[in-house]
Structures are given as C-alpha cells and as structure tokens.
Amino acid sequence: MSNALEINSSNFDAEVLQASTPVIVDFWAPWCGPCRMIGPVLDEVARERDGSVKVVKVNVEENPELAVRYKVQSIPLILFFKSGQLKAQHLGSTNKQTILAKLDSVG
DSSP states (O other), X not given: OOSSEEOOTTTHIIIIITOSXXXXXXXXXXXXXXXXXXXXXXXXXXXXXXXXXXXXXXXXXXXXXXXXXXXOOSSSEEEEEETTEEEEEEESOOOHXXXXXXXXXXX
8 A cells, every 4th residue: 555645636725835844746657667767766765754745646648638737748756845835856666765856965
C-alpha cells in the first residue's frame, strides 16, 4: 500500500498549494517503468517524514490539465512545493538521497 496520496485536478490546490508542510508531487503514469521504480522510494520518504512533508502522486493520463498546467513533458517529474510555491524539480528516476537533498533545500 502506498504512503503517497493520489490526487487529481479537483483537490490539487487544497492538497498541494494550501498545504502547511512542504509537498512532493510525483507526476507519473502506470505504464512508465522509471515511475514504477521511484514509487517505492517516494513511499519511503513519505513514511520517514510523515507529518513534516506530504507526498502526492498525479497520474498524467487521468489529469492532463495538471500536466499542462505544470508543463510536464516527460515523466517521472517530481515537483517540490513550499507555501504554495514551486521551489524545485527533478526529472527522471532518482534515489532517496537526491530527493531528500532537494526537499531539505526547499525547507
């Protein structure tokens, strides 16, 4: 079971832009191999940082308007938000250390 919250266009603003903690947004699709590889890493981050960060997933096939809004041209794309503002991003598969370093850099 995933620790990341599946969100969509109807709850994106409330879950991400109005969040009181930093938010990691994973733009992904079920057919994407690198997306499936990074999923468990993000689940681990969500578990370890529970309460201090929110990890959410956006399926680009089911939410194309969000993909357009954030100019998603390739996946996995991980966006880091704080106080409703996009602060950093990472394109492609990565490791836990890189995700945590970016997360820590946005505060």
